[in-house]
Amino acid sequence: MSFKQGTIEALRQDPDIIIIGEMRDPDTIMAALEVADSGHKVLSTLHTSSAIESIDRIIGEVPPIEQERVRNRLADILRCVISQKLVPSLDGKRVLAKEIMVMTPSIRAAIKNNNTGEIYQMIAEGAEYGMITMEQDLRRLYLERKISLETAINFANNKRRMQQLLQAA
Template sequence: MELAELLRRMVIERASDLIIKVSTPPCLRIDGKIHFLDVDAVTPQEAREIYETIEDTKRDGFFNRRDIDTSFDMPGIGRFRVNIFYQRGHLGFAFRHIESQILDFAELNLPVDVMVRLCSLPRGLVLVTGVTGSGKSTTLAAMIEYINTHFNKHIVTVEDPIEFIHKDKKSVITQREVGSDTEDFHTALRHVVRQSPDVIMIGEMRDRETMEVALSAAETGHLVLSTMHTVNAMQTVERILNFFPPHQHNLIRLQMSLILEGVISQRLLVRRDGKGRVPAVEVMVATPTIKELLLEGRTTELYKAIKEGAYFGCRTFNQSLKELYEKDLITLKDALEAADEPEALKMELKGIIKGAQPGDFGFKF
C-alpha cells in the first residue's frame, strides 16, 4: 500500500483528511464525513513503511514522545500536514492536504471589508478561532498573503508545523518551524520581538506563556495574528482569562480592552451544490462598546454588542448563516444545525418579527 497513491486519491477526491491505522482500511474525510476506501486493512508492516516514507527530522524523537506534528511535500502530488501517533500499540496517521494556492478573502467567502481592515492595522491582536478542521489555518494564510501583497513589512511566523509556504512579495516573510528551526514554541516566542518584526503570526495560542508573549508584543507596537480552539468570541475571551490566575484577571481585561482588535470565529458547512464547504463567520471587532465590555468583564453582553455592531463590521453566526442561506449556498437544515440560536434564525428566515406568533403568518415550523 503506497502512501503516494493514497495521497493522490485524497487530492483527487478533494478530501480534507486521510486517516490511516492498523487493522482498518484507510479512510478519507470528504466534506466533513468519513468514507472508507475499498482496499485491504492496513498491516503493522505497511504502517511502518508509511512512517519510513515521511522524511523529517522530527521523526528522531517520535518514539520517545509517541506523537508528532509535521508537514512535507510529496512530489507531483502536493503538500501535507501529518500527525503521527500510536494507538493500541501500532502506528497511526492523520494527514491533511494543504492547498498549494493561497486563496484570497473573496474566494474563501470571508467578509472582505473587515478582513482587509484587520490586516491593515499597525498593531494589536487578531485571533482566528474555531474547532479543528474549521479552516483557521487557511484564513490565517490568506491574512498573511494580503499583508505580503499590500505592505512593506517584516512578517515572522512561528508554526508547528509550517503549513502554507509564503513567497516574499512586498513583505519579507520569515517562517520558523518548531523542531527544525527552533527548539520549541516558547524559545522562539521569547526571541521573536528581537527579530525586527512588524507582524507576528503564532500558529496557535496554546498556553499562558504564549498568550503573555502575544499580549506583550501587541502592546509594544506589533500586529499579532494567531488561532485558538474556541467556538465564538465570548468563549475566546473567557479562554484568554482562564490562562491566567484570578488575581491577574483585571489586568488581562485591561490589556484586552486596549489591544484585542478582532476575533474571527468560523464554522464550515457543506455547500448546497455539493462542491466543497463554505464558512459561516462570526466577527467581533473592537468597537467602543465592546472595549468597554471587555474592560468591565461583562462577557455575557458581547453577543448583543456583536449583533448590533454591523456598522463596524461585526456579525453574529446567525447573521452569517442567514446571508449564506439567502445566497442559496447552504440548506436550511445545515443553517439551523450550525446556529447559536436556531429558533431565532428560523424566525429571521421566515420573516417573522420578534414577538409575533408562527400562526400569524400562515405557516408551520
Template sequence: MITTKTKEELFFDDLLGECIRRNASDLHLTVGLPPVLRVDGVLRPVEKAAVLEPAFTETIKNITVENAPQIKHLITEDGGADFSLNFKNLARFRVAIYRQKGCYGLALRLIPNNILPFEELGFLPNQVPRIKNLLNRPHGLILVTGPTGSGKTTTQATFVDYILESPCHVLTIEDPIEFVHSHKNGLITQREVGVDVPSFREAIMKGLRSNPNVILVAEIRDVATAEATIWAAESGHLVIGTLHTTNASETVTRFIDVFPPEIRDQIRIQFSISLLAIFAQRLLPRATGRGRIGVFEIMSATPAVRNLIRERKIEHLPSAIQSSVAEGSCTFDSALAELYRAGKITFEIALMNAFDPRALREMVEFGIKSRYAKG
C-alpha cells in the first residue's frame, strides 16, 4: 500500500535533505523563526523558508515519534524526548524534542553514514600510529572529552571502526545509538539506554557477561556509570568513555569528584592505574572556509602522569603533557601550531583559540625558523 506524504512531511524531508547537502551539523525547528541550519558552527536560516507555526512543529514532533516507535515509552510528561532517526538510509539524525513557550521545538543533529579516517579528524600524521597502538591495548581506560558539539561521537566512531578491523567483540552503550557500525572483521553489539537496557551502569555490568573485548560508554553521567567504567577497565577490558570537559586536567578532576569524598582516594588510585589516555577536543573552522577540523589535547598516562594523579597534583598535569611529547602527549596549543603549519587552519583562528597566544606565536616562529635551517 502506497501512502501519500503530507505537505508537512515533504517539507521536513526537504529540510533533512538540505541539511545533508550543506553538511550542516544541526537543524533547528523553533516556533517564530524559519528553519535554521548550523553550518561550520554558524547558525544560518534556510533561505526563503517561512516562519514556523506551532502546528507545524507539533506535526513534525508527531512524525518523528511515529518513525521511531521504540522510544514512545521514553517521552517525558512534557513531551520531550531524545532519540535517533534514520533518513532514507542517507544519514541518521539525533533528535531532541522539547517544549518552550508552550510550543514544541526540535533540534536534529546530523550523524553521517561515513566514518572519517584518523587524519580527517584532525590528528597529526605522526600521532596516528600511537593512537592505533592505544586502541590495540587489551585493557585500560581511554576518555574522549570536549563540550557539546565538539565531535566526540565522531572521534569515538573512528576508534571503534579501527578496532573492528581486528577479530574482537565491541559493545557500545549509547543514548541514543548514533553511528551504526558494521561488523567488519570483528563483532559489534550496540545497545541503547532506555530501549535495550535501563541504564548505562546496568548495561556495563550485564554487558560483561556477553564477553566483550572493548566497551564504549557514550556518556559517563553519574557516579554509578563512573564506578562501572572503572570496574570494567580493571577487569580486563578496553573501555572508551566520554565526559563533557574541556581539557585533561578538568577531566581527571571531574571523574574523581563525582564519587563521595570518603572513597575518592581509592578511586584516584584505581583511575591512575586504569587510565591510558585522555583526548580533549574542539572543532575549529578549516582554512578553506568549508568544514571544521578537530584540535586535540592528548595526555598519555605516563608514569609521571599517574603519579601526579595519585598525589592530587592535578595542577602539574599541563607541564607533564609538555614533557611527554615523546610518549604521545600533545598540548592544545602545540596542536594548533601544527595544524596552522600544515595549512589546515588560519593563524587568526589558532591565535584566537590558544590558551597562551604568546607561546603559540613562539611555537609558530620556531617551526618556521627550523624549516629554513633544515633547508
C-alpha cells in the first residue's frame, strides 16, 4: 500500500491527526494536502535542512503545471515547519538545534507570490511568534557553552550569516 492509499484509508477511521512518515513523491504530497484541506492535522517529515527548503521541496516535487495550485494550497493550510539537527555538544553527547517557522500573513503571502527567499528574514524577526532560524539557535547554543564555535559554523545552513550573528554577540 502506498502512502497515498494509506492516507486515504486513514480518513475512514475518523482521525484527529494523520502522520505521514515522509512526503517523497507528488502523489503523497497531493494526498497530504487534500487531507489537510479537509480539516485534519497532518504531520510529516522531509529530509531538508530549513523551513524554506521544505516549502520549496514540496512545491518542486509536483509537476510544473501543478506548482501554482500547490503553492496556494500549501500557503493556506500550512501551520508551521520545524527543522532540526542533532549537533555534537561540548560534553561529548548531542544537542538539538532547531529552526521554527510559524505561518503568519507575511509568510503566507511570500509563499503564494513565490518569494520564499524573503521568508528567512521573517523567521529571523519572528521571535514574538516563537520563530527562530537555525543560525539563531546555533548561536544560542554556542553562547550557552553547549557547542563549540566550529560546530556552530559547521552546522549552520548559511555559514556567512552564522559568522555575522556570532560577530554581533
